Amino acid sequence: MTLLDERTHEAPLSAVTDLFDRVRAQTLALAAPLSPEDMGLQSMEDASPPKWHMAHTTWFFEEFILKPSLPGYQPRDDRFAVLFNSYYVQAGPRHTRSRRGLLSRPSATDVLDYRSHVEDALREGVARNAFSLEQDKLEELITLGCHHEMQHQELLVTDLLHAFSFNPLLPAYVEPKPAPVSAVETAEWVSYDGGLLEIGHDGTAFAYDCEGPRHKVWLEPYRLADRPVTNGEWIAFMEDGGYSTQTLWLMEGWAVREKNGWDSPLYWWQQDGQWWTYTLQGPRPVDLAAPVVHVSYYEAEAFARWAGCRLPTEAEWEAAAEPTPIEGNFLESGAFQPVGRRPGLWGDVWQWTSSAFSPYPGFRPPEGAIGEYNGKFMVNQMVLRGGSCATPKEQLRSSYRTFFYPHQRWQMLGLRLAGDQ
Structure with a gap:
């Protein structure tokens, strides 16, 4: 049991950490049906691989919250700052967008480990009141990071659909449900x-x-x-x-x-x-x-x-x-x-x-x-x-x-x- 779990009723940011936990869990649920091969698919420059979405949303919390405001924080891998930055010029160099699908390393397992590393650090930092930010600013940034991840949940789903559409097997991501039969009603x-x-x-x-x-x-x-x-x-x-x-x-x-x-x-x-x-x-x-x-x-x-x-x-x-x-x-x-x-x-x-x-x-x-x-x-x-x-x-x-x-x-x-x- 982590320190945050022990002190949830006392934590001043418990509402926003609850949001953080829900959003992070939802992303994992979306990735659960995917194979390691699925996790690396990129079908066009506009789209990104599922594991890149999962890593980029993690990088967001690391880059804008943990690195600048949690004393003593140690990144999982300093090279991830380049691999998983999207378009934030002021945050430093970025891997070419159209080549995200060529990132066979880090593996999907490595990305999951990276997510856990950042999540543990953020939760422990909140529980210990260790951030150098004012509470309202910290809450604002965590909330922004959660909504940013929700945007990428949508992108993960639609990018995956585009990638799967090139597979002659036309695979199903989720179990097909019976299609309802309804009459077309005139719009009012x-x-x-x-x-x-x-x-x-x-x-x-x-x-x-x-x-x-x-x-x-x-x-x-x-x-x-x-x-x-x-x-x-x-x-x-x-x-x-x-x-x-x-x-x-x-x-x-x-x-x-x-x-x-x-x-x-x-x-x-x-x-x-x-x-x-x-x-x-x-x-x-x-x-x-x-x-x-x-x-x-x-x-x-x-x-x-x-x-x-x-x-x-x-x-x-x-x-x-x-x-x-x-x-x-x-x-x-x-x-x-x-x-x-x-x-x-x-x-x-x-x-x-x-x-x-x-x-x-x-x-x-x-x-x-x-x-x-x-x-x-x-x-x-x-x-x-x-x-x-x-x-x-x-x-x-x-x-x-x-x-x-x-x-x-x-x-x-x-x-x-x-x-x-």
Whole structure:
């Protein structure tokens, strides 16, 4: 029994260490079905091997908490600082991103040992009140590290799906579950008055820097569909020439579509006249009633134009979601694919908005390497809202902004339609 276990009821940071324990355990649970060979897979530069995600999230706690503020801390291996830094220039040199899959050493077992080393040091340091940081700053950094790891849990899942999709065996990561059979229900419209509203994080509890400052926006009256676009609706778009009608597409989107030969969402194929898709439950017939997933911003924007609608702005989405309970299909369900059957703003798929990922009025990144977390990515990317079947529910709040480049499809990306009143 560790010192922390003996003093949990006395530890001033017990709530945040409970969060730390839950998050670290969830990552191990996600890795449990993987073989040592699976742990090293990297299918493209945008993706990373599972063991790299597990090591990088550990490096984050070591680099930003243990090394600078725990007297006497000894790293497990000084070389890991180079191997597992991602993009933090101020934290030092980094191994080339596209070559993470070549890191056969350290082994998966070594990475697990590294995780235990850092976890033990952090827990013991908290229990002994040994950190040089003020308690509120220490709590803030541990909380940030936990939310950072939750982001990488989602990436671990979606990167693994992409890597497995190249295997002709189309392996299942989790035991397949019976696919429900549901009728496709017509979407209903929900109207919103608009007006002068506030969006952005309200300053209480945790949020990333890019979610604030809270600020005023003017919204004209608008409406949102009560559910995301479904696979059945997407097939109708395809059958009506959606992928071959250039006038539906942004010029850059059309060029990307032509270059890549897109004619359906990622992971789709036809077999005996039926559409199939690859999921982490293995190959499945496309469920017409489930939300469409793995579509780029360009495809989503073309679909919205074909449907006579548009994508919502992130302010419209947030204003609608702020009073809405966070309920839906998230990572914790273990489905790892969209299964939505009811109206709602949350879960199943991230929803593309028409808003560029840019700073809110008054935004200032934090000092030091931590300030590189979001600010330097605020160009050429689009905002998505709502969380997905691979997102930990604890990550989400109405102000949460994720962002991807408009051509990317390997994440759990879908869309919801919007319109003017």
